Amino acid sequence: MSILNVLVAFLGVFIVGFALFEWRRLRRLRQDMELLEERTGKKINDHLRATHRILASYHVQDIDQRIALLESAVNDCPEAFNGQNALGFAYLEKGETQKALDAFTNAVALHPLEKASYFDLAFAHLQAGNTDLAVKYLRKALKVDPTSRADLMADKRFAGIVDQV
Structure with missing residues (x-):
C-alpha cells in the first residue's frame, strides 16, 4: 500500500510538472502569436500605404514628383x-x-511568376537597344505563363522581335 501511495504521489508531481x-x-506560444499578429498587421499596413502611393502616382503629371512618390x-x-x-x-x-x-529587374526578382514583369523588363531592354536580352526575357515570360503568347503577339511594343521569341 505504501508503494502505491508513493507511485500516486510521483504521478501527481509528474502531472503538476507537466501541466x-x-x-x-502555451504562454510563449501566445506571445509568439501576438508578435506575429503585430508584425503581420504592420506589414499589411505598410503594403496598403505603398499601394495607395503607387495608385496615386498614376495621376501625377510631374515626372520627378511621380518618381519620388513611387520610390x-x-x-x-x-x-x-x-x-x-x-x-x-x-x-x-x-x-x-x-x-x-534596375526597377524592372527588381520586379522580376520580387514576382518571378508574373509574366508582366518579364514583358516590362524585355521592353526596357528593347528601349536600350538590347534585342537579345529582350528576346531572352520574353521567352522567360512564355515559360512562366505559356498562355501569354497571345498577349505577346498582340503587344505592339514587340512587333519587330516577336518572330525571334
Missing part, C-alpha cells in the same frame, strides 16, 4: 505589386534607362 511545462509553453512606396514596401514596374516606366519616361532596367 506547468505546458502552461509555460517612397517601394522603399517602404518593395514587394508591393506593380510598384517596381511603375517606377521603371517613370524612369523610362524620364530617359533614365539604366534605373528603369
